[in-house]
Amino acid sequence: MGILVLRLGHRIKRDERVSAHCGLVARAFGADGIIYSGEKDDSLLKSIKKIVERWGNKFEVRYEKNWKKVIKDCDGKIVHLTMYGLPVQEKIDEIKNYKENLLIVIGGEKVPSEVYNLADWNIAITNQPHSEIAALAFFLDKLLEGKELKKEFKGKLKIIPQEKGKKILES
């Protein structure tokens, strides 16, 4: 099973940090890559790639202007995370049972209504307003059943967990 994330509607400057968090969460919580759509932002792509290079493992990062093409080219199923969707706790088993490729779509300030129709599942992590970053982390954790916490990363940088303070090894 491959898991890609599609981040819609990126806006340079305004979304810089939120979109970066989306990419880092996708990577840290076990997705295989992130595709950004919206405004093309080379510095965003570069910053995520730099993290991948330093912290390890393969992780795809790219820009695609035509988000519809990404959805239509997907050879698996589409999960769209939205506060308007069905509760994750009711649908997660169904999604887990589908063991093929998944594309997880996250907004974006204004998600085109087509996305709701193109998605196989529109899934809400609570029906309250919060954050696509939180929704993505939460969903990946439920999908991967906590296995993402045990994922080993082999990078130049490695943290040795501490009760107090920081310990980081560089190789």
Next chain:
Amino acid sequence: MGILVLRLGHRIKRDERVSAHCGLVARAFGADGIIYSGEKDDSLLKSIKKIVERWGNKFEVRYEKNWKKVIKDCDGKIVHLTMYGLPVQEKIDEIKNYKENLLIVIGGEKVPSEVYNLADWNIAITNQPHSEIAALAFFLDKLLEGKELKKEFKGKLKIIPQEKGKKILES
């Protein structure tokens, strides 16, 4: 058990959206309030309060310049979420067993080293770089064991979950 979140080192403009996401996640995932430190940002506080007013329930939102005072005045224990800490999966039961007030501290670009010492637990949600927003959502979900998903909010706005599209009631 009361749960408050302390968001350190807010910077106006640069952190506007990330700090807003922290507040919304705290609320949606079952915390009782958020205290912002760093630069005083009235428009941030106002935007969160407006969401609370429209979407319901009590949720404390305030600014406190002196973050050390917030930590020292806390009559419960302090959990600091940091990529340098001990794995959440090893410590969550211990934290859950402590059934009194909790203050969850999240960074901020540069967290003062004192925070690591003042915290009762320094907890990592993976030892990879990602997002305080994701860490907060993840931690609250583990702490509240999914009960946060069933929390009822009584506000002017209410979403009726849909398989496709959006349905929102306004009262």
